[in-house]
Amino acid sequence: MNTTQLECFMSVANHLNFSRAAKQLQITQPAVSHQIKTLEDELGTALFHRSSKSVRLTQEGHMFTQYAEEILKLSGMSRARLRESQASKPMRFGMGCRSMGELNLLQPVLHNLKELEPGILPVLRLIPFDSLENLLSEGDIQVMFAFEEAAPKNQVYRELAWGSMSAVCAEDHPLAHYESVGVDQLKEGGRIAAGRPPVCPPSLCMVQGQIIGGKKPEQVIFCESREVMDALTQAGCAFSLAVDVPQLRMPGLRYIPLEGTEPVSFGVSYNMNQHKPILRQFLRLLEEEMKKRA
Known part of the structure; x- marks a missing residue:
């Protein structure tokens, strides 16, 4: 019937x-x-x-x-x-993050975006990089943070800043008093909290692999996310490696440049065909916030 x-x-x-x-x-x-x-x-x-x-x-x-x-x-x-x-359905706008540093960066951006676009429904995804890439291609999110060398090839990449490869440690860690460190020095630098490839850009993973190769198994803690790495690092249980984008730094940590490495481009990947007006507003506000924190 x-x-x-x-x-x-x-x-x-x-x-x-x-x-x-x-x-x-x-x-x-x-x-x-x-x-x-x-x-x-x-x-x-x-x-x-x-x-x-x-x-x-x-x-x-x-x-x-x-x-x-x-x-x-x-x-x-x-x-x-x-x-x-x-x-009456609000405009859904999805954003993908990989770390608390990126989430913290988004807070003032979303506050200002809400003032300009009251009908927006922000959706935040804090999950591994590979999953974010799938969500972006499927349209579940409209923008995601990425390093250029690992950014999805079928999306638009927009650079926000350059970051230097760095060793990260607590302020009372033995490495904390150095102004820069080398790979050989980090091989002898104690326990490392290591991230798997989706957590770190490929170039950083290569350096991390060199350091891990010179350590005993008990000196390596493999971590599933940047949050776990940061927690262990803040607690002084280990040092870690990161691309140091100053606007994303976590409190209570020392970021020490890694000698002999090249800077890495950090930005966002997005689908230009989705939510164009809101996306433009978001990117403008994000760039303004990056400049404020520089």
């Missing part, structure tokens, strides 16, 4: 004439007859007495009119409610 069948039934019941019902519904008379016939077959009873001169409702047809009218009314109300819901 569908609404087309019910609309045909109610029109014929009101006009008691198939030709007039077809004209009202703007379909052919055979189409109306077909809808009535399939409805009667589904219900297992005749709804109309038909003759060459007249059409009239059967007893079952009279009973069914009240049900058909209620069903059509509910159907119309449901469609209207759904249209209202779509009209």
Whole structure:
């Protein structure tokens, strides 16, 4: 049973004439007859007495009119409610992050974006990099932080800053008093909290691999996220490696440049075809916040 069948039934019941019902519904008379016939077959009873001169409702047809009218009314109300819901639905804007530093950067940006776009519904994803890339390509998020060397190739990349490869340690760690450190020095620098490739850009992972290769297994703590690495580093349990973007620094940590390494580009990747006005506002506010923190 569908609404087309019910609309045909109610029109014929009101006009008691198939030709007039077809004209009202703007379909052919055979189409109306077909809808009535399939409805009667589904219900297992005749709804109309038909003759060459007249059409009239059967007893079952009279009973069914009240049900058909209620069903059509509910159907119309449901469609209207759904249209209202779509009209008042907030603009969803998804952002992908890999660390608390990136989340902290977003807080003032979102505050200012909310003032400019009151109807926005911000959605934040803090998950591994590979998953973020999938969400971006599927349209679940519209923008994500990334290092250029690991940015999705099929999206637009926009640079925000350059970062230097650095050793990161607590302020009371033995490495903390150095102004710069070398790879060989870090091989002897105690326990390291190491991130797997999606957590760190490829060039940093290569350096990390060199350092890990010179350590005993008990001197390496493998971590699933940047948050775990930072927690162990802040606690003084280990040092770690990171691309030091000053605007993303975590409190209580020392960032020591790593000798013999090249700077890394940090920015955002986004799909230019989605939410263009809000995306432009977001990127402008993000760049302004980066300049404030520089």
